[in-house]
Amino acid sequence: MHTVNPKYQDKSWDFRTADTKEYTHCFHTYPAMMIPQIARKLLNQYGMEGEWLFDPYCGTGTSLVEASLFGMHSVGCDINPLVRLIATTKLMFIPLDILDSELKKLDKVLFQVEFGTDKVPDAPIPKIPNLDYWFSEEIIKSIAYLLDCINKVEDQAVRNFLTVAFSETVREVSYTRTSTFKLHRIPAEKLENFNPDIFGTFRKKLNRNRQGLAAYLEKRKDVEASICDANTVNGELPMPCPLGGYNLVITSPPYGDSHTTVAYGQFSRLSAEWLGLPNARKIDRLAMGGQNSRETLAGTPVSSAIKKISSIDEKRAREVSAFYIDLEHSISSAVKTLSQRSTICYVVGNRRVKDVTLPTDEFVVFAFGKHGFSHKETIVRNIPNKRMPLKNSPSNVAGQTSTTMHEENIVICQRTD
Ligand SMILES: C[S@@+](CC[C@H](N)C(=O)[O-])C[C@H]1O[C@@H](n2cnc3c(N)ncnc32)[C@H](O)[C@@H]1O
Known part of the structure; x- marks a missing residue:
């Protein structure tokens, strides 16, 4: 049985006027980048110098760069080879x-x-x-x-x-x-x-x-940082994994499947093709929710929303289910690498499909709850400067848009046993 603890809006997490392009954060744009100030504030609250941070969907490596500045070792994974190259470079010592x-x-x-x-x-x-x-x-x-x-x-x-x-x-x-x-x-x-x-x-x-x-x-500490291409959805585990496990996760998973939310693969394709990187045209299919599923999810915090979507469009409901099934698999793999006193911070968006809101934040609490994590809190922040589409088409009809991505949730859970 999972308990849902406080969820509250806190404007101090909006960072309306912050410079989000300090340090190597300026290197390369990418859709839906996490802003460094969020990772920094979370590191200040839950990080410990010399311990290990993990980001299972690291993108261009925002939380890893912040970990290096803070003094934590870090490992990140992403299925997109272009962002693995960007993240690696942002973390490198280059004389x-x-x-x-x-x-x-x-x-x-x-x-x-x-x-x-x-x-x-x-x-x-x-x-x-x-x-x-x-x-x-x-x-x-x-x-x-x-x-x-x-x-x-x-x-x-x-x-x-x-x-x-x-x-x-x-x-x-x-x-x-x-x-x-x-x-x-x-x-x-x-x-x-x-x-x-x-x-x-x-x-x-x-x-x-x-x-x-x-x-x-000038500011980075003498810590290790590396990127690997493990896909936790398929049970692959990040390397290196420290003895005793990672103590902290700071991550922002995709909002949903790439086809209907943020097309990371399309964004990267031209550069990836020039650079001869693998899977240049397949990233969106390889990403979470990229493959159709026959299952529909029952007994989870998103299940009743998916049922409503299914009554309007069954195929769409299966697509939505595919994303949450992948997210749950990924969480089950990730927990195997976490220490007995670890904290996870997932920055997620509750997107709308067919005018139905999907409570992804509650799903994250539920999925970690199955592995002995308890919910500490969920902070709701406005998105003033994250670069992502503010409008999507929840009905998938061209021209019909709805502004759904104005806020995101920072979900914090802790393993207490
Ligand atoms: C919201 S972005 C992360 C952005 C990152 N925090 C940053 O600041 O650049 C989500 C990332 O998840 C990656 N992704 C999607 N499915 C994945 C999977 N199964 N395993 C690992 N990464 C995945 C995408 O390629 C994308 O880079």
């Missing part, structure tokens, strides 16, 4: 003198093609379907050349640093609309005048990231 000397060399080479008389030299172009649908011919040549220059850098940490700036640049110089995380091309009438400055964009990102890195290196 600034080596970085600066490589940046200088690269700058010289790029200056030659930008402002000299040389044309952009030919470089290998990867075989990507429909490449010319997303990029102009000129931009394809420049991206290929830039990537070739980056791949020639020998130092792996520096190469990662450059690759992260490259990845963000690729999306910005493509014909993708910036107003959505999904891949939609800008309108035909705008294509002709779309003439992005690829090298300038890349350089700006390098400068910004160099500043963030310097601030991070």
